[in-house]
Amino acid sequence: AELVLDQLAAPVRDRLGAISERKESIASRHFVSRYVLPLFVDLAREDKLPCVAFCLDPNLCEALALRIVETLERLEKAASEREGGEAEKRRVTKMALKASKLVKQMQNRRRNKKEKTLSGQQKKQLTHDQQARLHDARVAEQQRADA
Numbered sequence: 001a002e003l004v005l006d007q008l009a010a011p012v013r014d015r016l017g018a019i020s021e022r023k024e025s026i027a028s029r030h031f032v033s034r035y036v037l038p039l040f041v042d043l044a045r046e047d048k049l050p051c052v053a054f055c056l057d058p059n060l061c062e063a064l065a066l067r068i069v070e071t072l073e074r075l076e077k078a079a080s081e082r083e084g085g086e087a088e089k090r091r092v093t094k095m096a097l098k099a100s101k102l103v104k105q106m107q108n109r110r111r112n113k114k115e116k117t118l119s120g121q122q123k124k125q126l127t128h129d130q131q132a133r134l135h136d137a138r139v140a141e142q143q144r145a146d147a
Helices: 002-021 029-045 058-117 120-125 128-146
Strands: none
Touching: 029 058, 058 128
């Protein structure tokens, strides 16, 4: 039992020793205000939340509660702004893909429309050079569309 108590008390003793070296009083209002949030962050990291914290000074208790809420709101807002930036990038990328698809569809429609205007008889009436130029134009247009 003593071994377990020593293991549990060791981190507390280490931290209290560091505090006493800095000549800070753990009962001071300044100390409590300064370290309550880091304490909760440590507890959250160690998966030891929720917890109960006692404060017998009602004014200090209210000030701590306000500080905790304001800090959490600020951190939440910053996180949502970071995520919002990511969402905006995804949205812009998605819109760009849709736009490129629409451009390709329009090019295909235009090409198909040109082909329809040149009926089979009209194609036969084209000279060999004209047919070659038409073929080259189609290939170039397709390459631009693929790029």
